[in-house]
Amino acid sequence: MRRMNVKRRDSVALSSRRTEIMKDEKILWEYNDQTLAEIDKERNLFTVHEDVLDGRFRNRLKLDDKTGTLTITDIRSEHSGWFFISSKYFNVDFRLSVLNEMSVMEGESVSLSSDLTELKDEDLIRWRFGDEETVIAEIDVKTNRFSVFEDVLDGRFRDQLKLDQTGSLTIRNTTINHGGLYLLQTRDGNHTIALRVDVALSSGRTEIMKDEEIQWRYRDKTIAEIDKKRNLFTVHEDVLDETLRNRLKLDDKTGTLTITDLRSEHSGWYSLSSDYFSILFSLSVPEERSVKEGESISLRSGLTELKDEDLIRWRFGDEETVIAEIDVKTNRFSVFEDVLDGRFRDRLKLDQAGSLTITNITFNHGGLYLLQTRDKSNTIILNVKDESSVMEGQ
Structure with missing residues (x-):
């Protein structure tokens, strides 16, 4: 299939x-x-x-x-x-699946419509999310049961889902973790909505000063600038291998920069500076990976080589516990297998490019992995599935 x-x-x-x-x-x-x-x-x-x-x-x-x-x-x-x-x-x-595209600003609410005017006696309606099509909400009219499953997918939907009487689903206080594919299954068939969550990096200003110059930088490259005195407003979308092409919106009144259609490669440090202030933003756009229990997976660093002064760390969980580290200066490759009650013992391996392999996966290894390198920080959400849940998602 x-x-x-x-x-x-x-x-x-x-x-x-x-x-x-x-x-x-x-x-x-x-x-x-x-x-x-x-x-x-x-x-x-x-x-x-x-x-x-x-x-x-x-x-x-x-x-x-x-x-x-x-x-x-x-x-x-x-x-x-x-x-x-x-x-x-x-x-x-x-x-x-024909995608209905929607977008929402991070922090706002969005309603995904079922396009139904009423529910019939035998209706069973399901909302699924992500590549694995995890069920996040369900209506069984026969039993009059309205259910939201907020604890799936590491709880990213906790206290944020609401179903109405027609099967439409509202997501409150959206984050970039809510961007992706939503599959609605109804009596009339399947409908897929591609939800894009846009992020605004706020200047914190209500208005730019008349003589002010503002500059936005990402990975040491200028990506946008304002020269109010000369009335110049410029975005540089072609830098960095065009990774930001058609994704930048610069507010000419406040200097706020909005990034649309975010991808994991947009993670990293963004800096805003002017004669009067400076702000540093750390943006982390998660990449989602799935693996079956008992299998192995390699979490890529995205690096082709390590430089002399590199210090690379892999962290895990809400507390961002360090589980692996490379210090190129001292040529030290370390895995910390005894942290977190030893759940990673005899399962971690680092390669020469900083990628991390986890072997013999269990459900305790599902969660957030944070990679910190010289250029950026990347977040990977690892979903661990057993055979039955993988089949259900398909």
Whole structure:
């Protein structure tokens, strides 16, 4: 089964994985048990059925008569669901999720709509989050049970979820840990919402002085600046391998810098300076990783080499306990396996680039890992799954 996420109005090609259809081959494309397209190579027939399902695919299907690949154009939410291609030689399942994109500023609330006006007697509604599709909220109308599961995923949703009578989900006091994919499962099908949490690095000013010059820097590079006297307002999005391209918004009145569509590579130190003040911000954007209990995982440092003065630390948990450290100056590679009741004993290994491998994973190893290097600090959220929970998420 192949999972595919696509934005509304985009196109997607559901690949047959074939370079050429066999001479005697018949290929059938189905969507939610309805025939969408078919090929009979022997009879030289190539057919698309655009009028099925109330015509939701009309003028949107393109069938490649050489490979059998099906392209869907101008995607809408109602095109989410299961697609199946089959012939006597192969078959492939696709699950297509059409993303409804939303954004919210960190600290604000956001409501994810179910698009339902009322709930029916047999309805079972679930909200899932993240790559593992962890259930975070559920309504069972038959038993009149409204449930939010706030302690999953290291408690990042604790005291922040609220369900209403139509199944819509409100997230209060959002943080960057709440950004990601939300899957809503209802009687009408599945809908996926991509929630983007934007962060504003506030200057703390209500207005810039007339003669003031302000400069924003990240990793020792200037990324934005204001020269109020000359009326110049500039963002430098092409520095640092364009990692910040189309993501910076500079408030020309206050000097506040907003970063949108955050990724883990945007973690690090941001500095704001002017003639009258300076502020240092540490921004940590978590990367999510999953592993099954009993397996091993390598948490990458993102470094290709270590420099002479480097001091690298791996920390774990809410208390940020140091569990591993590299001091290049003294050539000392250390793992602290006896901390935290010895849960990491005989399980940690550091490599020459500062990456940390954890072997024979248990549930006690799930949580927040903080990497501190010369350039930045990165946070990794490690989710440990058993076999049954992985299957449920799929």
